[in-house]
Amino acid sequence: MKRPSKAILIILCANLLVVSCSRKKDKFITRNFHAVAAEFNTLYNGYNALEEGRLSLNEGYTDNYWDVLPIERMQIFDEVVLPGQSKNESFTRAEEKAVKAIQKHSMNIDGKEKNPQMDEAYLLLGKSRYFDQRFIPALEAFNYILYKYPASDKINQAKVWREKTNIRLDNDDLAVQNLKRLLYQEDLRGQDLADATSMLAQAYLNTKSIDSAITQLEIASNATKSNDERGRYRFIQGQLYNKLGKKDSANIAFDKVIELNRKTPRIYMIGAHIEKIKNFDYENGNKLELTELLTELQENRENRPYLDKIYHQIGEYHLNNQSDSLATAYYNKSLRTNSRDKLLKARNYEILGDMNFDKSIYKAAGEYYDSTLGTLVLNSKPYRVIKRKRDNLEDVIYYEAKAQVNDSILRLVNFSEADRLTFFESLVEKLKTKAKEEEEKNKREEAAKRNTGLETVNNAFGGQNPQRGTPNQATVFYFYNPTTVAYGKNEFIKTWGDRNLEDDWRWSSKVKSGSINDGVDNVDILASATEEELFDPQFYISKIPSEEKEIDSISKERNYAYYQLGLIYKEKFKEYELAKSKFQNLLESNPEERLILPSKYNLYKIYEVLGEKSEAEIAKNEIISKYPDSRYATILSNPELASGRDENSPESLYEALYEQHQNQKYAEVISKSEMYVNMFDGNAMVPKFELLKATAIGRLHGYDAYKKAVNYVAITYANTQEGLQAQNIETSMLPKLINKDFISDDNITTNYKIIFKFENPEMEEVSSFQKSLDDVLKNIKYYDLKSSVDVYNSSTVFVVVHGLKNAEVAKAFRQLIVEEDKNKIKEPYFAIASENYQIVQIHKNLDVYLNVDNN
Template identity: 75%
Template sequence: MNTSFKAILTLVFSTLLIAGCSRKKDNFLSRNYHAVTAEFNALYNGYNALELGRENLNQSYFDDYWNVLPIERMQISDEVVLPGQSKNEDFTRAEEKAVKAIQKHSMNIEEKEKNPQMDEAYLLLGKARYFDQRFIPAVEAFNYILYKYPASDKINQAKVWREKTNIRLDNNELAITNLKRLLYQEDLEGQDLADATSMLAQAYINIKSLDSAITQLEIASNATKSNDERGRYRFIQGQLYNELGYKDSANMSFDRVIELNRRTPRIYMISAHLEKVKNFDFENGNKLETSELLADLEENRENRPFLDKIYHQIAVFNLKNGSDSIATAYFNKSLKERSPDKTLTAKNYEILGDMNFDKSLYRDAGLYYDSTMGSLVKDSKPFRIIKRKRDNLEDVIYYEGIAQVNDSVLHLVNLSEADRVAHFEAFVQKLKEKAEAEKEEKERQEALKRNNGLVTVNNKTGNPNIPGGLPRQGATFYFYNPTTVAFGKNEFIKIWGDRALEDNWRWSSRSSGGVSNTGAETVDLVATASEEEKFNPEFYISKIPSDKKVVDSIYKERNYAYYQLGLIYKEKFKEFELAKDKFQELLKSNPEERLILPTKYNLYKIYEALGENDEASIAKDEIIKNYPESRYATILSNPELLSGKDENSPESLYEALYEQHENQNYAEVISKCEEYINLYDGEAIVPKFELLKATALGRLNGYESYQNAINYVAVTYANTPEGLHAQDMANKVLPKLANKEFIDESTNLTGHYKVIFSFDNNEKDKMLEFKKKLDEVLKEIKYYDLTSSIDLYNKDTTFVVVHGLKSGQVAKTFNQLLNDEQQKTIQEPYFAVASSNYQIIQIHKNLEAFLNVYNN
């Protein structure tokens, strides 16, 4: 009975309590009930979710130490979020809790809020929206606090957060005005002062007022209660001093970061040390002391997560100090750390590329630039700069590749039979040793598999091979089991071969295997050979070219590559020693006759540039004596031709031919282009003549001739601007020109039309006289603005074309526009054609097909 009475009493008391805690009643019980419930239920859970979201945000944020750090670690995403969606579930939950607190515990009685926790709820609401990057709704929440709760103890926080949001909205000037007013009107202390001044500093940084930002950061670093923030603010101060060029002041700021030591995140201390090294004065500074500092940073075990940055800075320091070999080693060590900092990786590759470029190792430089671009954002400004460098190396890499491969093949061709056997026996022996090692490794792995078994997702008992021997529940991570790792390595080697740990490892040119001088062909042969062939030296010897025509073609291709490399080194890179070596090697290799004279002339110019006057004089006399009728002999005999415009120079001849092309003398252009291509074979002007010839062939003979000629230029001169242009034409223009279907003129009588008068090419005088009369008649025709032109159709026919007609019916009855006197003057037969069909006729030279369909 007592138990029942207590239960009833408790129920009645609870009902009275709930009824007495109405949000509409302004009494002590209601106010405290809703305040306590809001604070320790909805708001408590909401702030927990907010902090969890902030922690995740900080962990996912990657600071870019190559630029001035932002005051606040927060990654702004460009991702579009639809209404009702969120970028982070934790912030969504925090917002929901804030809304719940407002909806269920707000006591807005007589337009006054009686629950003292509501300002906290709106502050949580604004913060959740801010971190969820919904800045306009966040401003609304903060403004509501300022409007509704002017006496709140959170009012200063709300003002600071509103200006943080304004800064995110790029309203920097407004934020500066409001924050300066706040600092003037309120006596802020502690964290409130730190938050206000740090945000003011961020606004100043955004508008490039760096000196004002430094002042505010000093106040913030002294006022903040967080050593994390203090280290960041002081580091940013140092960065700003560097931006202003005050290296001594910057170093003092970095020293203050270093003094914090373990009280602030270690990344700030390491970065401060490295920034001081960047500011090192190589003329007056103590190099030994700085070297020892870098060595200490490298050897400290606590700095292992930052070795990528440390190695890079050691490399840069040694590079500036003239120790190139040490610098190269440390740049490579930095790359091996697999840094998550893409900018750091790109800089390592770029500097290595520049070092190879300075050493004239252009092919290696090109590969490093390729890797650099792989670490940069595509189409960004740094990407375009590196791409421009890389494009300048395209030709030299291409021809160096040809020369290297062909030299390797020719080396094997010229070996005696005994030397060939010895060479490939050594090669096969290495293959056998490698195969034996792979077999032993495979047997070892199979034994491990039998003893331990592969780890499965149901392994709940742990694995003794896991580091530390600790059992792991559920699925075991792949890399914790050496059996699976070794199996994976084996499979990788089977598929890809033995590849170095570097970017772009998939490239076939990077596969390691084979022997020097065998080239990529040997590696490919190994991959395709049967087990019996793979270990038989005679198999490889049988693949060495023996046919004289094949060997001659290899020599020819190699010699042409040498010639092009000589030109590239001489003209593009001004590497006269490299160019001289290539040209001299070419002359020793029994080159084609067409390459000998231009090679000797280029050698003469190189000797002059290097100040080797005796050699230059010998080369000059030889050209004049042995090739007296050549253009080069004329230039050497009459140096004054070089000071003015040489009408016989390839450039002048090309300009004259281009003018002929504009005048529709296509047959003459084609003939002369062929003549000049043979005359200047091997020179840089040849692709220009080829492209001009292709265009003239298209205009004279039609689409098929143009297609063949363009494809020839694209393939034959692939690494020249003309070849690239031809390839672009083949990809983009030719498909659009391929259509030869006429539009139906019987139904489409509107649009642009032309009237065509046809003349035989042998009747040039008659055609010109007719055009003169036609132009006089067209001037007198009223209501139409008509003009005429002469268009070559093919080698036999030329058209006189009337332009400006916009009706098919009018075009077909063109003679009716003329009066009787004019009709006596213009008596030549004509036909009408739509402009689009006329274009097809000119492109495909299919006039007869058109007239068969529309014989008008």
């Protein structure tokens, strides 16, 4: 009897299970079975996956404390995600669990949902899509809850999440409208109230309604159950008050964040302290109290992860107190923390660059600006601002280095033999000391490696094995030997030039401007010396230039660098004292005649700006008496010319020459450019004349001559705007123009020209013919034809007819002319496609074209 009873019991349980699993029967057991199965199985696992994804999202998100924080911590990615793909597998798993709960446990009977957990399932579905940044599908899920489950206890949450999604879709006005209606119609409390008001605050922030956002954040801060959220909302409140200029209200908000202490993430407390310090009144505030606070923040062990921000703020404090050395020390300490905040690092580098710039230490300033650029987003607005600063320093850094090197060489040239020997003996002692220190350092490193169980392998330079039987011979790794490293660097520069460490560094366009190897500046004497020569003073003495021609070249180069530095400091940076010293040093250095007069005139202008009237008068009288025929003397003798337009100034002459270039007077442009280059040598307009001359050479003599002329400008004036433009022409434009091959007429369907060729003509003859041709072209029906005069080379001029649409019409040009006009045009002509005409003008290969073509 027992076995039949057990069988019957099993069958009854199975039937009960089957009946209860049915989603089409609205029974108490069925409803509760599916509700419990959905809540404690599928949805439980789904919410766990959602929370896991949220945590990973928060860990990968870094707040930008240099701007107002967003209400919600969430990184928005710009990458396009294809259907079926996901940015985070946890959110995909959460969505799958939500879909599974709906598919297996939904009880939609007679149009009504009987499972009370389905609203939770759709809420999970919407949240997982929201965090996966698929906002349109998320919006559909939240709207479905509002449509199908109006009596759900999750209805207010669904409304808030719908508006969060609308905000992400930039529907801020709609979100404000819906959230205000929700707050008006519903008596929200607790976390629901906090979520609704915080999202309303975000919508107000997006629409620039800061006052309204502050009000909503106050409500959210008081209503939320999460101290993490409370600390964030209060901190954002303080930031917004600062944005409105209400520092007292901002400090009250930051104090509330500080009072939370360990209840909220520590970054908010540190940020609140820093924002309060930024609001400090340096005129009336208690500096002793502030110093104690900064010291306490610095020394607190819990603040170690935030020392980058603390050190930076201490640097700001010292900078405001005019303690530049202390400020510099703390900015550098902030940089040495290896901060992950790129904007903080950029700010540190920029401030250090500005400090050096203000002290006229331009080389160091340029290096700091280079570091700043490395931490900023390429082509962003801050990047472009710093790039402009850095570009302005390019010339001054180049010429300062040139002047410093050549000054050092000339100083050695002027030393007596005894002074040279003393100087280089001192240098050799320093090298020996440094070599000894390097050797001891290498020994310590090798010992440390042995102690840690690491095998040390001594590699001989050049791949040779160290000689055996040589005791105490310490062969060090290549990169630990400063001599071999210097040798390697020098060999690289001699082969490749000075190049940045970047992709495609071998391309010729990657050579740094101003770094063309001239065979002298880039030679590293230390790298080329043997070990015996390295410590021999006579080796260095032998390297000092002795030939008069070489010394004179170095002196001229140094003087030109002085002149350029004087102009740069005067015109670009308004550093008149520095400019004055450079011009004075130049005049004391026996400069070339061409630099004397412009240097004295610039000194006169500087004396005037500095209010040194007597010096200005002396300089003025000297220029008028010694150089009476110069344009400077004319300007000084007739001051009204200075206030008006000087027709003899380089700028005016350049404009007139450019107009001649526009009128195709290329030979005249070339000759006058050469004259002006010699006349204004050292003036900032010289590169402009050179580039204009190169363009005229190209138009008159063709591609090869143009390439050579542009290359000259690119190398000679590498650190000017024109030099950079020439480099761009070399790398970008010239390769596109190199092709000489003509295009077959079979491959051309439009744009042909008729060419009338004149050899060594008088311009009156050409003008007369063009006038007659224009009269003829007016009478041609169906075609709108026009003419122009184009210079081909120094002896040939073209009269060109434009507007012919195909080869057949072009070759039948004679037939287009009406009978009464045919006698007016007797000169021979040929037809040519526009593309081929361009090649003829670029490469000056008309003879080749005429031999190939049947015209």
